Amino acid sequence: MSASEPSAAESEDAGHPGARGAGRTPLVAGNWKMYKTEAQAESYIQGLLPRLSSVERVDVAICVPFTDLRAMVDSTRGSRVEVFAQNMHEEAEGAFTGEISAPMLSEIDVYGVVLGHSERRALFGETDRALAQKVPAALAAGLTPILCVGETEEERDGGDTERKLRHQVHEDLAAVAPGDLQRVVIAYEPIWAIGTGRVATPEQAQEAIAFIRALLSDRSVAPAGDPEIAARVRILYGGSVKPENAQELLALPDVDGALVGGASLAPESFAAIVAAAEKALA
Ligand code: PEP
DSSP, X not given: OOOSSOOHHHHXXXXXXXXXXXXXXXXXXXXXXXXXXXXXXXXXHHXXXXXXXXXXXXXXXXXXXXXXXXXXXXXXXXXXEEEEESOOBSXXXXXXXXXXXXXXXXXXXXXXXXXXXXXXXXXXXXXXXHHHHHHHHHHHTTOEEEEEEXXXXXXXXXXXXXXXXXXXXXXXXXXXXXXXXXXXXXXXOOGGGTTSSOOOOHHHHHHHHHHHHHHHHOTTTSTXXXXXXXXXXXXXXXXXXXXXXXXXXXXSTTOOEEEEXXXXXXXXXXXXXXXXXXXXXX
16 A cells, blocks of 8 residues: 555645545555455456556555455555455454454554444444454554444434444544554444445535544544544545445545445456546546
8 A cells, every 4th residue: 555644744734624635545445245265356356456557546455354365465465455354353362262363464464454344343243342442452463444433324314323423433442542543544334325225425424524533633532632633534435335426425525435345346346436536536
């Protein structure tokens, strides 16, 4: 990844929260979920890399099953694609059958890890309490966490979106050391838009993401809360992003990229979303 963290020059550029002048390089991350054997992953990456050859200003990541990590790290070396896991345990080691730790991921050159995806929260009981430990554990191991937050349809309809986002941001980032906040990527994923084909309107996405950025500037909500740091944190939108809707979403001032599920499974559509992210910068 060419610029996952802002360079010194870019950091000096940091303006008000939401300003692209803050040097936030857009990130388009594909979340494969439980799809692709190692052989399928190899064939995918051979299809993807040539399609990204002209990409210059967008970071690209694939978030793959554990069994694909090592092969994808090897196959993407020297490219602009970084490899992320989809989960990890908060402890570095221990009697936790079936789990994987942050040092295990970083030792094999995995770049980062998705944490708090709504499927893990809803189907596997991932709690904000565990996430409060996972985020700093990932950072301590040198991994870039992509922390997912978002409201259910019921919460949105009940006017509870901001309360839910505030709660998740407050709890999940509570133990992040001052100075580390800008290494965290946040993905705003309204749960009602994940895998449903329903996409947030540009207004809904911009409003929620600007709200999250405002939370990050508030010292009582985010550790090291500070407008300058908040302006450097990348916040992605996720939820039914497709080549057809990507450019409009990614052109929004506070939206720094996308976490893409279904449309990341084919190299053609994923590369088209990366291309849309580059166009949105124009
Ligand atoms: C996701 O899995 O994080 C996601 C956003 O999925 P989809 O793009 O399929 O809605």
